[in-house]
Amino acid sequence: MLEKDMEKAYDHLQTESDWYRRWQENGLFTPAPEPAGIPFSIILPPPNVTGSLHIGHALTLSLPDIIVRRKKMQGFHVLWLPGVDHAGIATQMVVEKNLKKETGQTKEDLGREKFLQLVWGWKDASEQKIVGQIKKLGLALDWSRMKFTLSDEMQRVVRKVFVALYREGRIYQGTYMVNRCPSCKTVLSDLEVEHKEVQGRLTYIRYPLLRDPKRWVVVATTRPETLLGDVAVAVHPKDARYKKLIGQELRLPLTGRTIPLLGDEDVDREFGTGAVKVTPAHDPADFKIALKHNLEKIVVIDEQTRMTGPIPEKFIGLDRFACRQAVLEDLRAQGLVEKEEEYVHNVGHCQRCETVVEPNISKQWFLKTAELAQPAIAAVRDNEITFIPDKWKKVYFNWMENIQDWCISRQLWWGHRIPAFYCQDCQEVVVDETDPERCPTCGGSRLVQDEDVLDTWFSSALWPFTTLGWQDDSADFRTFYPTSIMATGFDIIFFWVARMIMMGLHFGKAVPFREVLINGLIRDEKGQKMSKTRNNAVDPLEIIREYGADALRFTLAVQAVPGMDISLSVSRVKGYKAFANKIWNASRFVVMNLKGDEAATIDAGAISDADRWILHELNTLVEKVNISFDEYRMYEAADLIYHFIWDEYCDWYLEFSKSDLASPATRAVLKFTLRRILQLLHPFMPFISEEIYQRVKGDKDFLIQTEFPAFSKDLVFPEAHAAMETLKKVVAETRKTRTENRIEPNKKVPIFLKCDSPAERLHLEKHLKYFDFLSRSLGTEIVADLSVLPRGFRGVSQNWEILLPFVDDQDRQRELQRLRGEHDKLAKLIAQMEGKLAGGGFADKAPAEVILNFKKNLQEYIEKKAKIGKTIDDLS
């Protein structure tokens, strides 16, 4: 791997195969035991152990890695801590589905213990796969501190936190309206319910007045089957249509029950007829109304979504949707349907399985959040935590200020078991950090633990401080908490970020992180969300295999404008693979030409102007890149580096250097600049930069141990820089003139130049060897008057005229035609600019600097036009 020979084509597979192992073996990702430098820490957002990583992970994971690697190189005391998430409901579902597919069994067939064994097996396999993928991406994670949200250690902490919150009175058990997914067979938090527009049907149903059955109140509903559980009809108390009827009794169709018509301010007068049916057991809004008016809650749909309760025999046992039809038929038959209309409305769906959720009443565990939210809001308001981009702050506030208590219990098997025990003798509830042997109230020993587990986000909320060992008051916790940055997607700001802030402040006694870096979603080339069902998901491993992890990382980095979605185009990855090849070959050139006698430092007196020019350019680049990094614009830093390497370093500097290879001073600059480039590149492309670094190594064994470049006052060379810029300008114009006139690229021709600026003329005279080489000149003369020379093709650039002698008269004709075209174009532009200068107030009101610049440009065009005009005369 270290031999000097470099293949002509860069082989990313070979380069990316082994470095990770060596980095790890050398402990490069593990912070030194003795704190050195300012602590900087990032906790990896733990991927779910549901299978493997998708391309979205590649983004969320590699962005912080870019930051982390630079911080390491800047001498910070860095920790980048990995982990995986048990992902309760998601993982359980995957394993259940698998079980069904492979053996036809359900988890109930296996029983809790055996099923959990199966899940643990799945978890191990999935974790292994994920860790492998992460390593392929090259993330500089400290695996010695790897964590899992459901490890023994985490089970202990979660229990400790649960008990503490219970004792503080923040966790309570209560019977409320919650969302239940009939397919996942568990309750869900409000956040796990996705509202989707569904084409439904609004049925207007007549509820006859008890006193006068010929009259009725009409209510509109999208769920006629819930009529069976109605306990009232409500109207707005100020609604003129119904005001007089409030207090009347209504006959509830199909049931023979009698229900009141009542007034409630929360009723929306605009919806339907303005009268709404009240089904407290199956609708959250109705539940609230029932509480206010002390109404009975009649359960008519059970947990399997079958009809139940005190309803006519014929409906019992029907599924909710079948019952809907049955109810409708009966209502129609009795002439109680006033009308039916198509209606688009929002229906809650399970986030995981997309089943329509069923709101129902059940006894669950809740966490009181209003109080915990207050300091969490303050922390963001007072900029103890900043969001990048800032706009997400507003989203955060909006949610936090209207936060509802969090339903934390789930009817699942895979997760943190709720540490509550029920005494079978006296019904006492015991919540403790250790399993109780006897009931503290009655002394009974018949204690049964709650069957439920905690919402997976409960343990996630504790992640930043528990991974660092808060529970044991560890050194890591004291050193690395609060962490520096949390990088994640906007889709889990509520699920995760908000809850980490609340819990971090409450238990960790400080914000869990200083910055929240929000990245967008990855979409496909057509801007569509990637998903398995659309079959447009991109496997990061496939991309890595084909183009390299470096190319993928660079593509993601350069496209990751904070908060914006990314359309991942494979053609772009391909482009950056080509970039890797370019870097490889530039390095190959440098390495091939090094002789081993190059000084480690730059001899400012001995180096050429070309050397000074690239050092100056590089220094400017370094300054810009650092600013971009510090303002979290990694995409900008990546783009700057890309263009520097390709457009300046390769296209110009390496070409200049070919004339100076005999100079040890220049070779030293070649080595120095290459090293700096590798350092700048390393956070983005860790593999190729390391591979090349090994060939131009300094006293550090690995690139990440070297210092990230910083702006240096000693590398500012404005004069040499200006000289080389002049040279570049004239070379470019000469090349253009050659191409336009179809002079064979390879053919060396005599070149004559005329210059109006004495300073620039000096620049070029000093550097003619570069000019000759880059312009393929047979010999270059700078003359005072071109008109005395043989006629030739002309090129004009600011302060310069170029002449390439004609070979025959056809050349002359072609040249005339071209010059006339250019002359016309300039005339038009000048007229436009002069017009602007003359009228409109531009000259009076624009800042002097702008006008000066404008006039300078105009003058330049005028001169250029004059020169071309004169040439035309000469040739005609």
Next chain:
RNA sequence: GGGCGGUUAGCUCAGCUGGUAGAGCAUCGGUUUUACACGCCGGGUGUCAGAGGUUCAAACCCUCUACCGCCCA
């Protein structure tokens, strides 16, 4: 119903505090010049969604409209 994004070259996207538009890919012409054909040299391409306003000056600020997407209720 409330809120937030987006609409820039054929495609995917940059464009920071307003000063007459850029990248990658694609495309066209030329080229195997001893780091690189995953290359080199050169070129073309845009009423910056539409309308109005502020300004000497607007892709950028303000208002409205259209379309696409997202979040919350």
